[in-house]
Amino acid sequence: MDTTSTSTSTSTSTSSTSTSPGHSGDLDEGAAPSHAVIRRSEMIGATLNVGGQPIDLSEYATTGIVGVGVGPRGCGKTNVGQLIGEQLADQGWQTILFDPENEQEQMYGEAVSGPEELRHLLMARSRKIVVVRAANAAEFVPYGRVVLEVSDLIRKPLFVVIDEGQLFSATRKRSENIGEAADIINEFVGRGRKRALDLYVTALRFTGSVHRLIFANKNLTFIGCQEDAAAWSTLAPQFKSSGIDFSDLSALAPGEFFCISRRGIDKVKTPMAEALRRVAPAAKAVKRALPATFSQWDRAMRGIPTERLQGLTDPVMTLLGKVAGLSQQQMLAGQAALQDELEAR
Ligand SMILES: Nc1ncnc2c1ncn2[C@@H]1O[C@H](COP(=O)(O)OP(=O)(O)OP(=O)(O)O)[C@@H](O)[C@H]1O
Numbered sequence: 655m656d657t658t659s660t661s662t663s664t665s666t667s668t669s670s671t672s673t674s675p676g677h678s679g680d681l682d683e684g685a686a687p688s689h690a691v692i693r694r695s696e697m698i699g700a701t702l703n704v705g706g707q708p709i710d711l712s713e714y715a716t717t718g719i720v721g722v723g724v725g726p727r728g729c730g731k732t733n734v735g736q737l738i739g740e741q742l743a744d745q746g747w748q749t750i751l752f753d754p755e756n757e758q759e760q761m762y763g764e765a766v767s768g769p770e771e772l773r774h775l776l777m778a779r780s781r782k783i784v785v786v787r788a789a790n791a792a793e794f795v796p797y798g799r800v801v802l803e804v805s806d807l808i809r810k811p812l813f814v815v816i817d818e819g820q821l822f823s824a825t826r827k828r829s830e831n832i833g834e835a836a837d838i839i840n841e842f843v844g845r846g847r848k849r850a851l852d853l854y855v856t857a858l859r860f861t862g863s864v865h866r867l868i869f870a871n872k873n874l875t876f877i878g879c880q881e882d883a884a885a886w887s888t889l890a891p892q893f894k895s896s897g898i899d900f901s902d903l904s905a906l907a908p909g910e911f912f913c914i915s916r917r918g919i920d921k922v923k924t925p926m927a928e929a930l931r932r933v934a935p936a937a938k939a940v941k942r943a944l945p946a947t948f949s950q951w952d953r954a955m956r957g958i959p960t961e962r963l964q965g966l967t968d969p970v971m972t973l974l975g976k977v978a979g980l981s982q983q984q985m986l987a988g989q990a991a992l993q994d995e996l997e998a999r
């Protein structure tokens with residue numbers, strides 16, 4: 655039933671005159687001369703402010719943005735998409751928010767009524783931020799096709815936010831719908847550059863969530879608090895020689911991310927998107943009374959006299975742990991550290 659609008663709209667010119675390097679069969683041929691232009695002028699002079707050093711988008715002019723936000727529930731991934739979406743919408747982009755959670759309408763207005771309305775709004779560029787409600791891959795597909803078609807046709811800057819990417823993309827094809835949705839998103843990634851289509855996808859994890867093509871092509875990554883030490887093995891290569899380790903990731907508060915851009919790694923405290931600020935409270939930053947990194951722990955430990963450490967018997971530790979509200983994992987880590995320290999003295 656979704657087959658009525660396939661993306662044949664632009665393949666009307668049968669003889670491709672394109673001599674640009676690229677894949678044959680690509681849809682790069684077209685009527686407007688701007689199609690040949692790969693360098694994206696709207697990127698020149700545009701910036702993103704996500705809480706650290708402003709990101710100069712001219713650095714993305716030849717690649718486009720493939721953004722990824724990863725982290726557990728509530729760490730602020732969606733906010734990052736909204737924040738970037740708002741900022742780009744103010745700098746000439748049209749932002750499309752795919753909203754599986756039904757959370758965007760109260761912030762950015764009613765969702766489009768169907769694919770035709772989406773097509774109309776994208777062609778007219780009459781609304782800066784467009785919400786598309788899609789709870790699953792089947793609902794996503796017709797809208798995804800419209801985005802592909804229109805971006806191919808008009809090639810004006812579009813920023814597409816796909817929240818909860820794992821609903822629409824999978825590492826393996828699990829069913830028809832998720833397969834087709836994943837193919838569409840992969841097209842956004844693979845061919846977005848030439849269609850002025852930028853992308854931001856959120857996912858709960860780096861592994862076993864969305865298609866690896868997204869991760870392979872990402873160039874703007876937000877990594878939020880990580881509670882699962884097992885995730886470090888997949889994350890570690892990105893932090894190679896940065897001095898950042900798992901404990902730094904696990905100490906991130908909501909809204910805080912390690913942001914990996916073309917510049918390198920920056921720890922950012924993201925501002926709240928304007929629309930979110932109007933409806934949601936700022937997440938309370940938990941004041942960290944405990945050392946957060948290994949060297950801080952090490953220093954703190956070394957500063958404590960041996961008799962004092964020996965006084966930390968199991969019942970005392972349990973009591974202190976309860977008072978401080980430590981988790982079982984933190985208690986075990988503390989006990990192991992205490993034992994190591996006493997053995998080393
Ligand atoms: N940068 C921020 N600063 C302060 N508070 C924030 C920030 N970002 C988000 N929050 C708060 O945290 C809440 C959750 O944020 P958000 O919905 O972006 O998280 P999420 O990672 O997308 O969560 P989920 O996985 O559940 O969708 C927001 O409603 C807001 O109250």
Ligand SMILES: [Mg+2]
Pocket residue numbers: 731732733817
């Ligand atoms: Mg979210």
